[in-house]
Amino acid sequence: MKLTGDGKRKIMVNHELSDLKIQDIGEQGLLERLHKFCPSDVVGDDAAVITTQPEQSLVVTTDMLVEGVHFSHITTSSADAGWRAAAANLSDIAAMGASPLGITVGLGLPGHVQVSWVEQLYQGMTECLEKYHVPIVGGDIVRSPVTTVAITAFGQVHPHLVIRRCSAQVGQAIVVTGIHGAACAGLELLLNPQIGKTLNAAEKAALITAHQRPQPRLDAISLLQKIVNAPNPNSPSPILIAGMDSSDGLADALIQICRASGVGAVIEYSQIPYPSAFNHWLTTDQAWKYILYGGEDFELVLCLPHPWALALVQALGTDAAIIGTVTPGSQVVLQDKHKKFPDQVLTLSQGFQHFS
Amino acid sequence: MKLTGDGKRKIMVNHELSDLKIQDIGEQGLLERLHKFCPSDVVGDDAAVITTQPEQSLVVTTDMLVEGVHFSHITTSSADAGWRAAAANLSDIAAMGASPLGITVGLGLPGHVQVSWVEQLYQGMTECLEKYHVPIVGGDIVRSPVTTVAITAFGQVHPHLVIRRCSAQVGQAIVVTGIHGAACAGLELLLNPQIGKTLNAAEKAALITAHQRPQPRLDAISLLQKIVNAPNPNSPSPILIAGMDSSDGLADALIQICRASGVGAVIEYSQIPYPSAFNHWLTTDQAWKYILYGGEDFELVLCLPHPWALALVQALGTDAAIIGTVTPGSQVVLQDKHKKFPDQVLTLSQGFQHFS
Numbered sequence: 001m002k003l004t005g006d007g008k009r010k011i012m013v014n015h016e017l018s019d020l021k022i023q024d025i026g027e028q029g030l031l032e033r034l035h036k037f038c039p040s041d042v043v044g045d046d047a048a049v050i051t052t053q054p055e056q057s058l059v060v061t062t063d064m065l066v067e068g069v070h071f072s073h074i075t076t077s078s079a080d081a082g083w084r085a086a087a088a089n090l091s092d093i094a095a096m097g098a099s100p101l102g103i104t105v106g107l108g109l110p111g112h113v114q115v116s117w118v119e120q121l122y123q124g125m126t127e128c129l130e131k132y133h134v135p136i137v138g139g140d141i142v143r144s145p146v147t148t149v150a151i152t153a154f155g156q157v158h159p160h161l162v163i164r165r166c167s168a169q170v171g172q173a174i175v176v177t178g179i180h181g182a183a184c185a186g187l188e189l190l191l192n193p194q195i196g197k198t199l200n201a202a203e204k205a206a207l208i209t210a211h212q213r214p215q216p217r218l219d220a221i222s223l224l225q226k227i228v229n230a231p232n233p234n235s236p237s238p239i240l241i242a243g244m245d246s247s248d249g250l251a252d253a254l255i256q257i258c259r260a261s262g263v264g265a266v267i268e269y270s271q272i273p274y275p276s277a278f279n280h281w282l283t284t285d286q287a288w289k290y291i292l293y294g295g296e297d298f299e300l301v302l303c304l305p306h307p308w309a310l311a312l313v314q315a316l317g318t319d320a321a322i323i324g325t326v327t328p329g330s331q332v333v334l335q336d337k338h339k340k341f342p343d344q345v346l347t348l349s350q351g352f353q354h355f356s
Numbered sequence: 357m358k359l360t361g362d363g364k365r366k367i368m369v370n371h372e373l374s375d376l377k378i379q380d381i382g383e384q385g386l387l388e389r390l391h392k393f394c395p396s397d398v399v400g401d402d403a404a405v406i407t408t409q410p411e412q413s414l415v416v417t418t419d420m421l422v423e424g425v426h427f428s429h430i431t432t433s434s435a436d437a438g439w440r441a442a443a444a445n446l447s448d449i450a451a452m453g454a455s456p457l458g459i460t461v462g463l464g465l466p467g468h469v470q471v472s473w474v475e476q477l478y479q480g481m482t483e484c485l486e487k488y489h490v491p492i493v494g495g496d497i498v499r500s501p502v503t504t505v506a507i508t509a510f511g512q513v514h515p516h517l518v519i520r521r522c523s524a525q526v527g528q529a530i531v532v533t534g535i536h537g538a539a540c541a542g543l544e545l546l547l548n549p550q551i552g553k554t555l556n557a558a559e560k561a562a563l564i565t566a567h568q569r570p571q572p573r574l575d576a577i578s579l580l581q582k583i584v585n586a587p588n589p590n591s592p593s594p595i596l597i598a599g600m601d602s603s604d605g606l607a608d609a610l611i612q613i614c615r616a617s618g619v620g621a622v623i624e625y626s627q628i629p630y631p632s633a634f635n636h637w638l639t640t641d642q643a644w645k646y647i648l649y650g651g652e653d654f655e656l657v658l659c660l661p662h663p664w665a666l667a668l669v670q671a672l673g674t675d676a677a678i679i680g681t682v683t684p685g686s687q688v689v690l691q692d693k694h695k696k697f698p699d700q701v702l703t704l705s706q707g708f709q710h711f712s
């Protein structure tokens with residue numbers, strides 16, 4: 001977009017400024033505007049250089065989000081899309097027991113996208129990242145017919161403190177952080193506001209916030225590391241904590257951990273934390289569908305020795321719970337100590353699978 | 357795609373097998389098929405864990421490729437698209453003076469894409485990566501209306517051996533690896549085969565291979581590290597080698613390095629290596645447009661002390677050349693010692709900028 005001396009053109013240009021599009025400023029112009037979101041010392045080379053601590057392993061995860069598939073203008077502002085994208089990746093870093101070091105952002109953008117949309121996307125990402133002192137260390141911006149965000153996050157963890165899905169041990173306690181079902185319920189409320197008639201404003205806001213601004217549970221990892229003590233390089237063996245995040249749903253996480261570890265689990269219905277609004281708002285079936293299969297709560301599901309489980313739940317207060325025990329076998333069984341529900345073997349059948 | 361007992365249906369299914377699409381097997385089915393391209397010990401968790409060497413810094417770079425923008429079915433098989441994507445990222449790692457550790461691959465795919473197309477994409481990536489012992493350590497596969505490949509590569513380098521754009525010193529020699537203009541000419545030949553009538557088969561093949569299978573110059577970095585000696589932790593200061601890769605063209609690389617370092621350069625036309633076929637095939641103007649502005653040759657442009665430059669060129673044989681010297685000032689001047697061409701100040705004006 002060239003500024004000219006012509007008066008009429010000038011007015012048009014001023015009018016267009018608030019509606020400035022990518023095609024008006026080009027890739028280079030957009031990159032310059034986005035530099036403010038990145039530390040100045042890591043921008044400007046073919047790659048970013050980041051200092052890591054010795055004795056730590058590198059942890060890497062990547063996620064791709066496509067407009068119309070993973071986010072939409074109806075339910076998600078660009079700032080929220082940015083927050084969610086950053087949170088999802090930091091959650092994967094937390095799920096490995098690691099501390100985040102930085103992220104890179106690949107952006108595919110149609111030329112008609114507003115510059116302000118992209119700036120707000122970065123603003124949202126930065127708001128989430130700042131909380132954990134995580135910089136955006138690089139990226140790529142390209143033309144694409146559909147808005148696409150590809151984030152790679154990397155972190156570091158002492159090799160003995162890595163949390164894997166495959167290391168659950170029979171007898172360990174199963175801990176979940178936070179509450180499950182809220183993010184999915186929040187999305188439903190955004191898509192169909194009329195279903196929330198019986199909810200009060202605070203209940204609605206809490207559910208919607210759970211969807212729009214999920215919190216990666218790096219706080220729980222930090223507490224857990226204090227509980228199991230600082231990494232001891234002389235320790236003869238790794239600390240066996242199994243786990244993953246619940247991004248694809250609580251049922252999915254429990255089943256994936258049990259499958260990978262060759263174990264089963266018994267889970268007590270009454271111990272699973274969920275939004276209290278569900279009790280008066282949803283049918284039991286609907287509530288449990290959200291709690292078990294909703295997904296995107298980005299909480300942690302951890303299998304660990306009972307003393308550590310108790311210490312972690314104590315440290316997190318009401319924000320975590322022991323929901324069950326790792327058992328021999330291969331089934332994840334949901335039990336109700338009040339015998340209101342029959343025992344149920346959890347399956348992935350209600351889970352979300354792309355392309356299906 | 358469900359197999360049934362019905363005979364007619366069975367025949368249809370068999371016919372479809374060679375034409376199997378993503379939508380037939382789903383995200384999970386595709387992921388299982390792609391696991392063979394990844395080391396088994398890094399797959400299956402929320403993130404990959406990679407061991408790094410102490411005393412090394414982490415180097416991270418990311419690239420996004422969109423079908424129709426960065427590759428097309430006309431000029432690029434999926435295997436070549438995979439090779440090129442991997443090579444471009446490894447080239448960025450080389451440009452920082454680093455050794456690659458691994459890559460992650462984010463894939464956005466329409467449901468109608470053939471499974472074999474994706475497998476060949478991974479095959480092409482793997483062929484390039486294997487040469488440098490680089491694993492694919494993770495990724496994400498999502499539905500998208502347009503085929504999109506987002507690659508993040510990471511490597512490690514001793515902090516004192518990092519190559520940056522901003523550290524060129526007046527008096528240093530400027531070295532380029534390989535030849536410039538070949539990749540761009542190869543692409544033109546694929547787009548307009550009729551323009552290659554006066555080329556022989558070997559000349560055509562060499563240019564097309566330069567486009568389809570570019571080689572990241574990790575070999576040059578490895579030689580350079582031997583020349584400047586192994587990193588010495590007691591060394592008082594970093595080794596000042598400036599540089600970047602020529603992915604956006606030789607002119608772009610020279611100008612970017614000079615801008616970032618606050619220096620100028622004098623480049624001698626006759627010292628710039630280019631494909632010999634250009635002499636009988638192209639006009640002088642066309643040849644120099646390809647050589648200076650073609651891009652995607654993925655060679656290295658390095659500024660370094662003369663003794664190291666000489667040693668590097670000697671070690672690489674005909675595959676590198678000293679093309680000029682870093683000067684005070686801010687201009688990159690092209691000179692012709694034979695006085696056939698007038699002096700010319702290089703600009704970015706013929707360079708490629710997305711969205712422009």
